[in-house]
Amino acid sequence: MLAFLNDPGVLHGIVVLGTLILFFIGLYGLLAKRHLLKVLIGIALMELSVYLLFIGLATSPGETAPILSDGLRSFTHMADPVPQALTLTAIVIGLAVLALGVSLAIQYHRLTGRADVASLTELKEPR
Amino acid sequence: MTGVPLRKRVSVKTLLLVLLCGWLFAALLGVLLQFGLDGQSASVGDALLERNAETASANAVTSVVVSYRGFDTLGEVTVLFLAATGIGLLFGGRRPADGGILGASGTPPNEMVVTGVRLLFPILILLGVYVVLHGHLSPGGGFQGGVIIATAFFLRMLADPAFRLEHGRIGLLESLSGSGFVLMGLLGLTLVGTATFLGNFLPHPVAEMGRLLSAGVIPIIYSLVGVKVGAEVAAIFGDMLERDARQSADPPVEASDA
Numbered sequence: 001m002l003a004f005l006n007d008p009g010v011l012h013g014i015v016v017l018g019t020l021i022l023f024f025i026g027l028y029g030l031l032a033k034r035h036l037l038k039v040l041i042g043i044a045l046m047e048l049s050v051y052l053l054f055i056g057l058a059t060s061p062g063e064t065a066p067i068l069s070d071g072l073r074s075f076t077h078m079a080d081p082v083p084q085a086l087t088l089t090a091i092v093i094g095l096a097v098l099a100l101g102v103s104l105a106i107q108y109h110r111l112t113g114r115a116d117v118a119s120l121t122e123l124k125e126p127r
Numbered sequence: 128m129t130g131v132p133l134r135k136r137v138s139v140k141t142l143l144l145v146l147l148c149g150w151l152f153a154a155l156l157g158v159l160l161q162f163g164l165d166g167q168s169a170s171v172g173d174a175l176l177e178r179n180a181e182t183a184s185a186n187a188v189t190s191v192v193v194s195y196r197g198f199d200t201l202g203e204v205t206v207l208f209l210a211a212t213g214i215g216l217l218f219g220g221r222r223p224a225d226g227g228i229l230g231a232s233g234t235p236p237n238e239m240v241v242t243g244v245r246l247l248f249p250i251l252i253l254l255g256v257y258v259v260l261h262g263h264l265s266p267g268g269g270f271q272g273g274v275i276i277a278t279a280f281f282l283r284m285l286a287d288p289a290f291r292l293e294h295g296r297i298g299l300l301e302s303l304s305g306s307g308f309v310l311m312g313l314l315g316l317t318l319v320g321t322a323t324f325l326g327n328f329l330p331h332p333v334a335e336m337g338r339l340l341s342a343g344v345i346p347i348i349y350s351l352v353g354v355k356v357g358a359e360v361a362a363i364f365g366d367m368l369e370r371d372a373r374q375s376a377d378p379p380v381e382a383s384d385a
């Protein structure tokens with residue numbers, strides 16, 4: 001019944017649609033939410049959708065993980081390892097940058113008692 | 128939260144803007160996807176997969192991360208280090224005298240957490256070390272294993288308020304593994320005939336592929352990455368929790384097996 005999923009075009013189309021939806025959910029969170037931590041969660045969602053897109057598009061149906069095990073003897077019919085390696089490093093970078101952003105937000109809240117993006121007016125020019 | 132109607136919780140203007148962005152992006156994709164798909168015959172990944180047997184690493188992702196793109200990994204570990212330094216700077220500075228808004232949590236961890244962590248801590252450390260050491264054989268490697276080890280220490284810090292990471296020792300571990308990475312790269316640059324940074328200067332016969340001791344320098348470099356990532360992420364967690372630890376007057380307990 002699900003044989004149509006073996007068509008790479010269909011599978012990649014589903015991946016692109018899903019990650020696009022996830023990306024724009026993240027964008028909505030970034031734009032509409034006013035709490036600093038929620039904004040950061042929106043950014044993290046957008047990051048996540050890009051990772052999913054990379055991994056999803058790098059693999060076609062019938063390809064295995066690029067690892068020799070379980071009786072595999074040669075590096076053929078395997079998924080592209082380069083996007084996987086890039087995603088691996090990007091996840092770690094994303095974690096570190098997210099942690100830095102969260103600690104900036106925590107420090108701001110500790111100093112001012114506010115966590116609302118709309119009230120970040122310390123550097124605003126007085127009218 | 129439930130009392131607020133949905134119309135008030137969703138900002139319609141932003142939603143419309145996001146939908147417009149999504150529609151425009153999808154339209155752009157629709158235009159772009161008509162070009163270039165049929166002419167694609169081979170990718171970098173295919174070429175790397177063909178050559179991958181020369182690294183004698185059973186995991187092609189690992190040989191890309193550590194060998195072919197090892198220089199990128201070095202830069203990436205540097206970014207991680209910078210982020211950890213920034214977090215340390217933010218949380219290590221002078222704090223308000225009243226302990227700030229967040230400093231009031233003085234509740235001891237509950238019994239479930241303490242017992243669970245006592246059970247989980249050695250298993251998590253073991254799993255982390257396994258994942259790091261088998262990075263060239265199975266899914267995993269320095270980044271994943273390092274984060275698992277850091278998680279073990281994070282749980283321990285949650286369960287035991289008196290447990291504190293020694294920043295001096297963490298820094299030493301971090302700098303040793305970082306300079307070990309660079310040293311390995313420079314050794315590869317001088318010892319290998321092709322003179323590539325991070326060249327595989329140890330013997331790596333293809334026949335040994337799949338064994339624990341194979342692939343030459345790849346497991347060594349990945350272990351160094353694992354130590355570095357573990358130390359940095361643990362330092363991030365430690366910095367974020369430090370506010371509790373600093374306020375309790377308990378003497379610091381040494382992280383003997385960090």
